Structure formats: structure tokens, C-alpha cells
Amino acid sequence: MPFASIMVAVDLTQAARERLRLAGHLADDLGAGLIGIAAGEPPFGVPPVGPTLGSSYALAAATEIVMNDLTRAQAVFETETGARKRVSWRSGLAPSLPFLVAQAAAADLVVVGRREDPASFPFAIDPGDLAMQLGGPILVVPPGIDHLEARRVLIGWKNTREARRAVRDALPLLRRASQVVIASVDDGKPAGTQDLVGLLRDHSIATRVVAPDATGVTTAEALVGAAAECGADLIVAGAYGHSRLREWAFGGVTRDLLAHTPVCCLMSH
Numbered sequence: 001m002p003f004a005s006i007m008v009a010v011d012l013t014q015a016a017r018e019r020l021r022l023a024g025h026l027a028d029d030l031g032a033g034l035i036g037i038a039a040g041e042p043p044f045g046v047p048p049v050g051p052t053l054g055s056s057y058a059l060a061a062a063t064e065i066v067m068n069d070l071t072r073a074q075a076v077f078e079t080e081t082g083a084r085k086r087v088s089w090r091s092g093l094a095p096s097l098p099f100l101v102a103q104a105a106a107a108d109l110v111v112v113g114r115r116e117d118p119a120s121f122p123f124a125i126d127p128g129d130l131a132m133q134l135g136g137p138i139l140v141v142p143p144g145i146d147h148l149e150a151r152r153v154l155i156g157w158k159n160t161r162e163a164r165r166a167v168r169d170a171l172p173l174l175r176r177a178s179q180v181v182i183a184s185v186d187d188g189k190p191a192g193t194q195d196l197v198g199l200l201r202d203h204s205i206a207t208r209v210v211a212p213d214a215t216g217v218t219t220a221e222a223l224v225g226a227a228a229e230c231g232a233d234l235i236v237a238g239a240y241g242h243s244r245l246r247e248w249a250f251g252g253v254t255r256d257l258l259a260h261t262p263v264c265c266l267m268s269h
Helices: 014-030 055-081 096-106 127-134 161-169 193-202 219-230 252-260
Strands: 005-009 033-040 087-093 109-113 138-141 152-156 179-183 207-210 234-238 241-244 247-250 264-268
Touching (some): 005 014, 014 033, 014 055, 014 109, 033 055, 055 087, 096 127, 109 127, 127 138, 127 241, 127 252, 127 264, 161 193, 161 234, 179 193, 193 207, 219 252, 252 264
Parallel strands (some): 005 033, 005 109, 033 087, 109 138, 152 234
Antiparallel strands (some): 138 264, 241 247
């Protein structure tokens, strides 16, 4: 199934402008619609014992600040998307992540920035939390990247539910690629690469398999190195994590890719 609609998270950083340009070009290439989204709520705590003098004014003022920032985010979206016809904007006074997850029913792919401090700028979305809750693929875009060719793609493969989901979610991009490399780092378990090669061959996708040497480096570093060797600008990988009360504890590869990958990464949980 092709990507018919792409949603992109918008904040007030320079990286968001780059991310919007990338999402716009990708939507053009795929013939997809583009949805910009931002949400936030006033940083206003409830007084411990009833309302206090001036609390209503403070809430109104804080709300106005958020509304003004949402207006600025919409202006950024409209500037970067230009005259494209299939675009729309969604925003709300609500926590950023739950709002995006609820609205993402309208999109096949969600584009977000690389993992940063969520408190460092308005409307921030933590891509790890998003991957765990979305139920679909996310495209994580590092700062400084405003275009994605995806002609050379690296699949970080292990035979798990998350990796299988990521590959299937990435099929619209894999079909367009001129080179797809399956990278399997030896962890002592059966890799199942030949089954994946056969599946992708059935989708008319030619592949080759490599086994990056992870001696002295992390698995994520080995995957990034393999991507650099083959000139890939996209890594496809499963997102691994489990809920620990109200936080997510991520596997090492997922955590490192979210925080440090220098190329775009499509992830699914």
C-alpha cells in the first residue's frame, strides 16, 4: 500500500523547517498529501489549595502565549509547503504527544525530529514515545537534513516482530530504491535473512546482505557505518522498548538510533 498521506510534526526550531522541506519533497515524490501538526498546553499548575489571586489572569496569559506559538508554527508550515494543493493544518491546546497520536489516524507515515530534550522547545515530540504508541511507522529526521532520496536504503535486520513490521511499513520506499542492503549484526540468534531476501524479491525488490563487524562498537554504530559504506540515506529498523510505568525503557539500538543517527531512520514498533 502506498503512502497516501504524510503527517509532519512542527515546532519552532530551524530543524522543523528542514523537516518540513523534506516531508514536502517526499510527499511530492510519492503523490501524497501533507498534514502539518502542532499542539501544546499552558505550563500552568493547579494551585494546591484552591484558586489564588491572579490565577485566572495567569492562565489566560499562558494560554495566549501557546496560541500565539501555534499561529507561528502554522505560518512556518504554510511558508515551507508553499503552493502545494494537498496540504492541511491541525493544531490544538492539548498535550503534544496524545494529540498527535489521535490525529495520526489520518496519515500513513509520521515525520518527526531526532530525539532532543522535550522541554527545550514548544510542541516537542519525543520520537521514542511516539514510536511506542503510534501503531505505525515514524520517519526520524536529524537536524541539518532537508531532503531524502531513499535510493539507497539499509535495513537493520533481526528476525523479530518489530523488524518485520518496519520492513512492511517501509515497502513504499523500498520499492523505489535502486539499492537495498540488509545488515544483520550477529547476536547469536538465527537471522532469517534469506527469508527476508525472498520476501523482498517477491515484491520485485533486489537486495544484498551484509554482516557489519560490531567489534568494539555498538550495534547502532555498526549499522550507521554500514549505511555510510553503501551510501544509504535511510535506515529501516524496528523500535524496541517496554513500558516502565509512565516512561519507556528502550533497547540500546533503538535508544542510540533515536539520539545519534546522522541519517533518516524509519522505525516501527
